[in-house]
Amino acid sequence: MSKKFLFVNENIFTFNSGTEFSAMNRIKLFKQNNVDAKIVTRNYNPSLHQEIQKYGIADDDIINMYDYFQGEMGPKKHHEYLRYSNLVDKHEYKINGVDNNKSYIEKLGQRVAKVSIFPLTVGEIGNVDYYDNFGNVSSRDVFDYRGFKSKTIYMHPDGNVGHELVLNKAGDPVMEITHMNIGEQLMPTMYKLLNYKGKTFRFNTEDELYTFFLNEISDKDTVIINDRPSLTVSVGEVKATKHKYQIMHNEHTEDPAQAGNPKAKLFDNLTPLFDNYQNSYEGVITPTEAQRNDLAKRYPKMNFYSIFDAAIFEMHKPASDVTNHEITYMGRVFRDKNVAELISIIPAVKQTIPDVHLTMMGYFESAQFKNELDEIIKQLDVVDNVSMIDYKTGQDKQNVLEKTRVLVQSSKGEGLSMALIEGLAYGIPEVAYDVNYGPNEIIDNDKNGSLIESGDLGKFASQVIDILDNDEKHKQQSEHAIEKADKFSADNVMKQWNQFFETI
Structure with a gap:
């Protein structure tokens, strides 16, 4: 078939729920059957290409939003070892190794930075914290597992984030993220794409940026399957394709025993789908016939499909x-x-x-x-x-x-x-x-x-x-x-x- 499938998720985490495991199981199933599909993740994650290795997911099975705008969607090709990095001019600075997890950078006996080693690597750079004259962290460089500086975070003297620059491998900024206090909570308030296709684009939220990104990688033959109810709105606002489906991984009512009751209270994270975005999705996929039947009774104008959300690929020792x-x-x-x-x-x-x-x-x-x-x-x-x-x-x-x-x-x-x-x-x-x-x-x-x-x-x-x-x-x-x-x-x-x- 000529369709391209995108499995929409927030992230592949260090600790995943059944939602992420289902998406990873599905990508293996589609790949085994020569169906064009990708897992598409929203969150910035410098460990992403390290994490997916644990689950047998290839680098080309996944598209991350930040990777895409950085132009860096491929596998690891470089190891950025602290000892050999251009980060430190060995003539002016001394590397003082504390343990296997961190080193300090010193100049004339004064500590100017701390280098945290990337987890589960030997001597590769993870984060670099730079200190001001008072010993406060003034900025932090974040390195991607694949061996390049991926982000710089600028700090206020109180330790809170001021703004962030997302960088490509050449070190050029491709995105700026601004943080401000909303009430008593520090939050990102603007995402600015820099020189993307020759233009600058501004977004109020990461979800708005994600919708833009999904439109960029989709066309009329794209089928989007949303794994995460938290991303219902982002997917619902996509205009590049009409083929959008929500896949369920859990029961839909707060009291599972009342799932067959059309008036039982839904989980709050499902109300955007069923109250506001019914017409934006072509259907809902449930893992059981029973849930499909219960939802079809409750929402008779929607299309529901039943497909198991996990497949067995091999049998093991009984x-x-x-x-x-x-x-x-x-x-x-x-x-x-x-x-x-x-x-x-x-x-x-x-x-x-x-x-x-x-x-x-x-x-x-x-x-x-x-x-x-x-x-x-x-x-x-x-x-x-x-x-x-x-x-x-x-x-x-x-x-x-x-x-x-x-x-x-x-x-x-x-x-x-x-x-x-x-x-x-x-x-x-x-x-x-x-x-x-x-x-x-x-x-x-x-x-x-x-x-x-x-x-x-x-x-x-x-x-x-x-x-x-x-x-x-x-x-x-x-x-x-x-x-x-x-x-x-x-x-x-x-x-x-x-x-x-x-x-x-």
Whole structure:
């Protein structure tokens, strides 16, 4: 097909949610099937081309707005090592290495700058803070992972940002960002594109600039799929193409149990789409038929499509080989994921299976929330039975899942659940609440796991015990999980996309 697809996102972060993982999964699926597609990100991120390597995303699979205006969208070709950089005239300045993470630049014994080394590199420049005569940071140079100075930030004496210059590789300013106090909050108030196609353009917000950028890279054959509700307005204002779609990754109502009620309160971030920009989008893509049907009843004039938001590309060592008592939760460790309930079932499980162990793998809402979970673990006397680890990728994640006997999920609402789908690829039996939406698309009750009424902790614990303590049942459920994985295979998910392509 002649269409070009753009998957619109804010960023690819160090710690990503299911939204970013879905977009990265989709770009791999489209690339495998020779469909022209790019992930398109808004945020300035000097680490972007480093981050995407962790997820197997190529440099030419992604277009970042700032990269585009800098004219630097390619891969890393240069390593800007501090020791060999032209940044420092070695005849006048001395480099005083403090540790592997930072060095000071000194002249005649006076400290004039601090160089922070780019994370996960050896000796490559990250940020350079320049000091005034009073020791205050007067400006900061920000280096891109690809080895060039990408931005200069000018500071007020109180440490607040005054304005920023975004630079191309030659060091020429391509954008100026002005900051001012709005009430008591310092905020960017103007984005100025400098000499872009011979003209200067001014924008009040980054989202307005993003709309301009999307228009620049789109034409009538472009299909924009917006992953982020926060970018609904930016995409809705694009005029270069009419083919614009919002893809849902979560339930749409604040109370997931009320998702089928047309009068239930929507999440606030969805009100721009459904209240103001219905006519700007050709449709909405949901990961389940159930959500599509519920939204179609609520908004009968809109077009809705159902496509799974994750595909399985390969199967792994089946969990039927696992003989330990390891339970795993994989995902965001946030309050809205209800993860404290997973910890609370462990004492009951421990009574029957003393060596049960729960691994919670993900990134945390905050240090405070992690501390709260630690306190719950101590209070319940399960310190030896629960571990909390950062989110893993690649082989590190595979090592965790290959040792998992049961995958658990306690959220009160979902879009589909990439974690549960991934569990199928390892043949892992799963236990989750039967909520809107997704778990009942993935788990066939008593076949490849158990669906539990939301909040029934006793039933949740007993089902986990039943799988952990019964090798024959675990083997049967693992085999069913492997069979169920075919539903979400790359081939089957691509069939859904091909049916969607026919409607464009």
